[in-house]
Amino acid sequence: MLKVQTGQIVEFYSNSCLVLANGNNFKCKIQGRINLVVGDFVEIEPLVGADYFEALVKKRLDRSSVLYKSKENVKKPIASNISHIGILVTKSPKTSLEFIDKWIAISINASIEPFIIFNKIDALEENAFSKEQSIYKNIGIKTFEISAKLLTNLNCLEKFLAKKTTIFVGNSGSGKSTLTSAMTGKEILSRDLSNNQGVHTTSVSTLYNTGEMQLIDSPGVRDINLDHLTPNKIIFGFSEIYRFSSKCEFPNCNHINDRGCAVIEAVKNGEIEESRYNNFIVLSQRK
Ligand SMILES: Nc1nc2c(ncn2[C@@H]2O[C@H](COP(=O)(O)OP(=O)(O)OP(=O)(O)O)[C@@H](O)[C@H]2O)c(=O)[nH]1
Ligand SMILES: [Mg+2]
Ligand SMILES: [Zn+2]
Known part of the structure; x- marks a missing residue:
């Protein structure tokens, strides 16, 4: 050997x-x-x-990218050498827009490309995600609508994931393990939603290599906190807001009530989505 x-x-x-x-x-x-x-x-x-x-x-060996999370101000790596972050969004459990925006900000700051997977469409009316679709398509984020359980619309996603290393992130019960299993053909225990203890909730970080793609299923990606991102870095995660901010009258504009703020102007005339603006303020003002 x-x-x-x-x-x-x-x-x-x-x-x-x-x-x-x-x-x-x-x-x-x-x-x-x-x-x-x-x-x-x-x-x-x-x-x-x-x-x-x-x-x-x-x-x-050297890492090409590292995904961090922070807890009580301690920065902790979750996974490395990832090219893409797939944010799983569901109606049940409900994924908040703040959760999505947080993950987009984390991804962009880690130089990892975020995209969104709307999951569990089998349990929903058609167009249930139309509002979220329009918010995120408008800012150039790639989106997919699937049912991981019934294997609906997985072809497009499969093509997109080829030759990439992707980590799925999302609330507990959003279907990360179910989707990983559907993509890899490997049997992975998923969480029984009827059981509050979450008996099959993922507890170990695993990287699956199908030859075509690499997928990471990790327990470390549910409750996240972006304390490791200083407030002035948050704006990079809101690329449309960042673009408008260069036109604000004052270079140190607070984008809340300063005179000549191009960001506020863009929110008013609908060029920046209100939920994106609100989450930007909440995330960049946190203590
Ligand atoms: N109806 C429906 N249920 C789904 C779908 N995808 C996943 N589920 C169900 O949602 C539950 C949770 O799925 P998991 O894959 O365990 O979720 P997870 O994100 O891995 O959860 P954690 O490991 O706890 O973070 C399971 O009961 C799945 O069968 C889907 O597309 N449609
Ligand atoms: Mg899981
Ligand atoms: Zn401004």
């Missing part, structure tokens, strides 16, 4: 992980205090005298 091999972390537990290297899954311990997450490329050294596919993670 090769001595040192390079692989990717496909499953991460609290102090061990599974690494896919040269077509084999290695159960790995981690040397020292390397900070690792699912998606990381690592160098591993097979353990001498141990079971065949056991190894030690020696080193993490």
Whole structure:
């Protein structure tokens, strides 16, 4: 067996992980205090005298992107080397527009492309998402309407996901595991919504590689907090607001009640959606 091999972390537990290297899954311990997450490329050294596919993670390679979340002001990586974030939006459980806007801001600030998947259309009337569709299409976000459970409209999404590494984000019960399972053909336990305990709620971060696409199903993407983004970075997540802000009369305009604010003007004449503006203010004013 090769001595040192390079692989990717496909499953991460609290102090061990599974690494896919040269077509084999290695159960790995981690040397020292390397900070690792699912998606990381690592160098591993097979353990001498141990079971065949056991190894030690020696080193993490550079990351092309990192998705962070923060809790009580502690910044914590969730996953790395992701190209796209798929935001799952459902009517039940209800996804708020603030949740969507938060994730768009997080994605853009992490240089990861966000897109939206409206899920569970089998349980809804036609055009149930028309308002949300128009808000997000207008700002250039790609959207899909699907039923992960009944496999409706999955072809377009499948084409879009090809050759990308995508993490699905959304409230618990929005269908991340169901969709991952539908896309990969792998059986993944999903949450029984009738059970408040959420018996099959995802508890381990897993990266699935179908050969065509890479998908990450992670428990770390439900309740998010963007304390790690300073308020002045939030505006980059609201590209239409950012564009108008360059026309404000004063460079340090608060976009609330300052004179000559081009952002407020654009909200008034419908060029900026009110919900987007309100969420921008809420997110950038938080303490
Ligand atoms: N009607 C309907 N139900 C769906 C659809 N997709 C998922 N569900 C159901 O929604 C419930 C939750 O789905 P999961 O895939 O476990 O949700 P999750 O986002 O992985 O939840 P967590 O792991 O707790 O974060 C399950 O009972 C699914 O069967 C859909 O398209 N239509
Ligand atoms: Mg799940
Ligand atoms: Zn302004």
